Amino acid sequence: MRPGSRFLSVVRTLTILAPPKGKTFASCCDPNLQLGVYYKNERINELIKGRRIQDAQNLFDQMSARDSITYNLLISGHGRYGNPKQALYLYKEMVSQGIKETGPTFSSVITVCGNEGFYAEGVQVHCRVISLGFGLNLFVGSSLVNLYLRMGLVDVAWKLFDQLPQRNLAVWNLMLNGFLELGKLEELFVLHGQMRWEGVEPNGLSFCYLIRACCNGRFLDQGKQLHCHVIKVGWVEFNDFVANALVDFYSACGIFIDARKAFLLIPVEDVISWNSIISVYAENDLLFDAIELFSRMHFWDKKTFHSFLFGALGLIQ
């Protein structure tokens, strides 16, 4: 037997206990305990993906040791599936137990704060972001941009956005959406100009926001330009949302003919486009056409709200 071979066999048995890929022994003081956490985290992840958030919470409650990933999974799960308060509670518990936040923690928590109106809490978490040095993280930064836009603090959002070391389409779209919701249409078009200046190509969602801005502001010329561009790039054929936005734009601007043209070009009419075009017919006093379209829609087995039809019937009487 060669010297050292016994040692090798011991090492081989040890590898059975080897930590999962990407981990080293140095990062686990107690391999067995840590492995337990790892596999339970995986299970929690599966449960949340299957939308079984309560089961995930039960498993979480039974765990004797938890790490930041355990908390991140549950925080984002509760945030996504409608339990924002629980998400914030878990975040508080996590911090008070001395478990350090990571990027995903901040990103989930701040998104919850922004979307559910916990603005004061969101600003507090922003302080933690700064003191722990996560301010330049793209995900964290975009959740902060979203938070301040929802608060209506446009200047702060601009500043954070400008300071981001890199940007992707999601952040640009968050900005566009924020300005649209706040009715800051000028800012929105400034941002669009900046996109073009930096050579960022908008996607279908960006064009939805831009066209809706033209719709709300009745910017006929600008909307037509967008329409041309969108046709050239090919979004109308592939994106129902864009096509619907065009129908709404023309009907808002009172250009009935173009609204109808835009409707006819929609590849697969969904409920929304039917709603839009029926309301356009009704608004233009083409009541019988509206009703005819409504019955055609039933023929295609489309389900919709009946309000437009009732509106049209009311006008006839």
Place this chain on the structure above:
DNA sequence: CTAGGGTTAG
């Protein structure tokens, strides 16, 4: 093993 952006009107 974890984090982000969606259409209508009423």
